[in-house]
Amino acid sequence: MLAVRVLASLVVLLTGSSLAHAQSTAAADFHAKVTALYGFEPHKLPRAEMQAKSSQLDQFWTAVKADPSRNLPLLRKELENPANSAFFFYDGSKLLLALSTDRSDQTLALHAIAKADLHGIQSADYVRTVQALGSKGLDTREAAFRILAFPDFKAFIPQHSLTLGQDYSLICMLFPMDETLFVADLATRLATEPEVRTQKSLLLALWYAVTPAANSAVKAFADNQGKPAEATAYAKSLLDRTTRLGSPSPSSAQSLREERRKVMRRPISDEALIEFDQLTAKLIATR
Structure with a gap:
C-alpha cells in the first residue's frame, strides 16, 4: 500500500510539473508572438507595410478568439507587461474587450489603453471606447487625462x-x-x-x-x-x-x-x- 501511495504521489507531482511546464511554454510562445507582431507604431509605417501588418493582426485576433479559455489568461498577462509596445496596449485591450465583459477585464483594458501612443490610433475610437467604459461605471481618469499630452x-x-x-x-x-x-x-x-x-x-x-x-x-x-x-x-x-x-x-x-x-x-x-x-x-x- 505504501508503494502504491508513493507511486500515486509521484504521478501527481510529475503531472503537475508537466502542466506547469506546458503553461510556461504557452506563455513564452504567446509573448514572442505579441512582440513580433506589435513591435511597431502604425503612424511610422508606410501605407503598404501597414496594410500587411493589419492582415497579420486580423489573423492574430482570429486565433485568439478561437480558443478564449486558453488565450484570455495569456492576453491578460501581456497587457500587464510594461515591456510591450504602446500599440499593443491599445489593440490588445480592444481584443480583450471583444472577448470579455468581466469588470476586472474592463478595468485592465482601461488601464492599458492609457499607455497608448495617440499618434498611432484612431482618436475617435479612443474617445468612444473610454467613454463607453465610463458609462459602465469605471474610473476613466487615467485614460481621459492621457489626451492632455x-x-x-x-x-x-x-x-x-x-x-x-x-x-x-x-x-x-x-x-x-x-x-x-x-x-x-x-x-x-x-x-x-x-x-x-x-x-x-x-x-x-x-x-x-x-x-x-x-x-x-x-x-x-x-x-x-x-x-x-x-x-x-x-x-x-x-x-x-x-x-x-x-x-x-x-x-x-x-x-x-x-x-x-x-x-x-x-x-x-x-x-x-x-x-x-x-x-x-x-x-x-x-x-
Missing part, C-alpha cells in the same frame, strides 16, 4: 458630423462619472500645466463641473497674473458666462447632476452635448 487632439464622429477638440473629448470621457471624483485632479493638473490649449481644456471641464472647488480653481487661475494672458482671459470669460446662464429651475441640483450623467453615458452625439449644456445651465441656476 496632445493639445491638438481631435476626434471626428462621422455619424453626427461632429468634431471634438481636446476640450470636449476630455469632457465626454470624464462626465459619465460623478464630478467629485475628478475635480481635484483637474485643479491639480491646471496648477502645473504649461500649454495654453490644455489649460483651456482643463478650465472648461472645471467650469462644467459646477462645484465650489471647481469654481474656486477657475477663479484662482483667472486671478493669477503669472499665467498666460490668453488662458486667464478664457477663465474670466467662463466666470462671466456663469453669471449670465440659467433661469430658476424647480429641479434639485442632485437630480440635475444625475440627469447630466445619464446624458453623457449615451453614445457621443451633438444632441447629447446640447442636452448636457442645457442641464448645466439649469444646474448653475440652482446655486
Whole structure:
C-alpha cells in the first residue's frame, strides 16, 4: 500500500510539473508572438507595410478568439507587461474587450489603453471606447487625462458630423462619472500645466463641473497674473458666462447632476452635448 501511495504521489507531482511546464511554454510562445507582431507604431509605417501588418493582426485576433479559455489568461498577462509596445496596449485591450465583459477585464483594458501612443490610433475610437467604459461605471481618469499630452487632439464622429477638440473629448470621457471624483485632479493638473490649449481644456471641464472647488480653481487661475494672458482671459470669460446662464429651475441640483450623467453615458452625439449644456445651465441656476 505504501508503494502504491508513493507511486500515486509521484504521478501527481510529475503531472503537475508537466502542466506547469506546458503553461510556461504557452506563455513564452504567446509573448514572442505579441512582440513580433506589435513591435511597431502604425503612424511610422508606410501605407503598404501597414496594410500587411493589419492582415497579420486580423489573423492574430482570429486565433485568439478561437480558443478564449486558453488565450484570455495569456492576453491578460501581456497587457500587464510594461515591456510591450504602446500599440499593443491599445489593440490588445480592444481584443480583450471583444472577448470579455468581466469588470476586472474592463478595468485592465482601461488601464492599458492609457499607455497608448495617440499618434498611432484612431482618436475617435479612443474617445468612444473610454467613454463607453465610463458609462459602465469605471474610473476613466487615467485614460481621459492621457489626451492632455496632445493639445491638438481631435476626434471626428462621422455619424453626427461632429468634431471634438481636446476640450470636449476630455469632457465626454470624464462626465459619465460623478464630478467629485475628478475635480481635484483637474485643479491639480491646471496648477502645473504649461500649454495654453490644455489649460483651456482643463478650465472648461472645471467650469462644467459646477462645484465650489471647481469654481474656486477657475477663479484662482483667472486671478493669477503669472499665467498666460490668453488662458486667464478664457477663465474670466467662463466666470462671466456663469453669471449670465440659467433661469430658476424647480429641479434639485442632485437630480440635475444625475440627469447630466445619464446624458453623457449615451453614445457621443451633438444632441447629447446640447442636452448636457442645457442641464448645466439649469444646474448653475440652482446655486
